[in-house]
Amino acid sequence: MTILGISGSLSMQSKTELVIQKALEFASGQDESIHTDLITLSNSDLVFCDGRNPDSYTGDTRTALDKIADADALIVGSPIYRGTYSGAFKNLFDLIPNDALKGKVVGIIATGGSDHHYLSIEHQFKPLFGYFNAYTVPGGVYASNRHFTEGTLTDEGVIIRLKNLAEETVRLSVRLNQTYKGPDQPVIKREALIES
Numbered sequence: 251m252t253i254l255g256i257s258g259s260l261s262m263q264s265k266t267e268l269v270i271q272k273a274l275e276f277a278s279g280q281d282e283s284i285h286t287d288l289i290t291l292s293n294s295d296l297v298f299c300d301g302r303n304p305d306s307y308t309g310d311t312r313t314a315l316d317k318i319a320d321a322d323a324l325i326v327g328s329p330i331y332r333g334t335y336s337g338a339f340k341n342l343f344d345l346i347p348n349d350a351l352k353g354k355v356v357g358i359i360a361t362g363g364s365d366h367h368y369l370s371i372e373h374q375f376k377p378l379f380g381y382f383n384a385y386t387v388p389g390g391v392y393a394s395n396r397h398f399t400e401g402t403l404t405d406e407g408v409i410i411r412l413k414n415l416a417e418e419t420v421r422l423s424v425r426l427n428q429t430y431k432g433p434d435q436p437v438i439k440r441e442a443l444i445e446s
């Protein structure tokens with residue numbers, strides 16, 4: 251099983267990346283058959299989504315889309331910018347094909363300057379993954395500045411929640427095995443634009 255981490259921060263000393271790495275360590279520590287990989291947007295030269303067929307992207311964008319397609323489950327995280335995930339994070343999910351996450355389990359992490367936006371996991375991140383018919387792990391992990399000391403994650407509560415998130419991501423992924431038998435999105439016919 252491959253669990254792919256995705257960090258939506260462009261910062262070179264990213265707290266988001268740090269907590270995702272911790273979660274991935276907990277995931278791979280469970281069983282030697284569990285492999286992990288990480289896409290960091292600070293190290294990936296992704297283009298902006300321009301609406302083209304996702305098959306035609308190349309370079310780092312292609313690599314990221316292929317890694318997402320090949321992953322069994324994801325642990326994603328983003329810094330909170332203006333009360334929600336970063337624009338760079340959203341761009342990656344604009345780039346992927348509509349069916350790229352269908353039936354995949356997604357664990358969610360957010361980091362913020364303060365605790366004000368912890369509910370953004372429920373109200374901002376989860377609807378994005380709902381669009382893709384992915385299974386989001388109930389709950390999520392939110393880490394704010396007060397959980398770090400000199401660039402290190404030191405809050406025991408957050409560390410335990412990361413462990414729980416990683417274990418639940420693996421457990422649900424094994425049980426669900428990327429199958430989705432729920433309702434598909436409705437087919438909504440595109441109306442031709444009427445020229446005035």
Ligand SMILES: Cc1cc2nc3c(=O)[nH]c(=O)nc-3n(C[C@H](O)[C@H](O)[C@H](O)COP(=O)(O)O)c2cc1C
Pocket residue numbers: 259260261263264265266267328329330331332333334361362363364365366367395
């Ligand atoms: C443009 C910008 C907007 C931000 N908006 C918020 C916000 O709305 N709420 C919040 O708690 N923190 C906000 N922050 C703080 C970041 O979310 C926080 O520092 C985060 O941990 C940075 O993660 P990183 O180190 O992975 O880049 C903002 C930071 C920036 C640069």
